[in-house]
Amino acid sequence: MASHRKSRTPGARVAGIRTPALATAALTSVALLSQTADAAPGDDRPSLEEVEKKVGDLYRQAESATEKYNAAKEKTTKQRKQVDTLLDDVAQRTQKLNEARAELGSYAAAQYRTGAGMPDTATFLLAETPQDVFDQRQVLDRMTGRQKAAVDDYVTQQTETMKKRQEATESLRTLTETQGDLKTAKATVQKKLADARELLSELTAEEKARLAAIEKRKQQEAARKAAELARQQAAQEQAEQQEREEAAQQGGGSSEGSGSGSTGSADTPPADSSYAAKAEKALAFARAQIGKPYVWGATGPGSYDCSGLTQAAWKAAGVSLPRTTYDQVSAGTTVPVSQAQPGDLVFFYDDVTHVGLYIGNGMMIHAPKPGTYVREESVYYDGESAIHSIVRPA
Helix, strand or coil: CCCCCCCCHHHCCCHHCCCCCHHHHHHHHHHHHHHHHHHHHCCCCHHHHHHHHHHHHHHHHHHHHHHHHHHHHHHHHHHHHHHHHHHHHHHHHHHHHHHHHHHHHHHHHHHHHCCCCCCHHHHHCCCCCCCHHHHHHHHHHHHHHHHHHHHHHHHHHHHHHHHHHHHHHHHHHHHHHHHHHHHHHHHHHHHHHHHHHHHHCCCCCHHHHHHHHHHHHCCCCCCCCHHHHHHHHHHHHHHHHHHHHHHHHHHCCCCCCHHHHHCCCCCCCCCCHHHHHHHHHHHHHHHHHCCCCECCCCCCCCCHHHHHHHHHHHHHCCCCCCCHHHCCCCCCCECCHCCCCCEEEEEEEECCCEEEEEEEEEEEEEECCCCCEEEEEEECCCHHHHEEEECCCC
């Protein structure tokens, strides 16, 4: 009996299995389709880690531009005062110049009235008596001396006035350039912050949650590093205290100064009691600012940027610091991280664009970045490599 099943031709059987070339093509198509699906419009976006790095970079760039803005603003203020002083000086000298000019005019009029320009013979012939001639000559001699002094004064005032006007013109030109730098720095800050906000706004709720988790892990690691530094400093202080006690017992030294609560080494002088007292005042001020918002370019009292906070804190302790991080980093003695004492300034990044106030135990008070508030945080908040230097300002 003939079979009721229809016979298959060779090509009708699973072509992908029977023909290697077709199988390869099919698999390639599937792979391409899979890649196309994975690279759909939603997947060409940067990874969350890339977004985090980009946002961090933008904030640091904004902080760098903020310090440039602060420097330009401070320079503008000084130059404006200088220009105002020069313009006042020019006004006063112009007044003196006008007075000297008026005095010369009065002498010219007097000469006209007295006939001082006439020949001596004519003067003698027109005089009523010889005494009149004598008196008139005396007056003219005295007038000639005063005229010479008046001319000399006029020339001097004119020269000085022209010099001051040139200085004022140059100062105005420099001021205009600095104002241009100020405007550029302000625009740069605003652009960087806007870019950072735009990147963050494009994140989904899930991505924001993951980003927060990444940030939490970073904070935990920073706290661990701070605790490690605190243990190292405590052990170092204990060892130094023991050395002082042993030296005192052996009569080879004294324990004088051991109550200062500071550490030191052969290369790093300890923070003395007067520094500790000033640092305590600076820290008390800084703690009172916790919770106030970061605002770029702000120096208080309602908000601060990083260098504005450290400047204000040390000002409360009677110590004057420069306005910017670039200048503050040179306003004291550099010490190792292991020797950091409360009140020391902690600077960050190769371009020295951030600063905080060390409070001990690996922690600091600082104004971190836009959208945040003044707070206590580990000095390792952005990793150990981010720390640039520690400076003792007083």
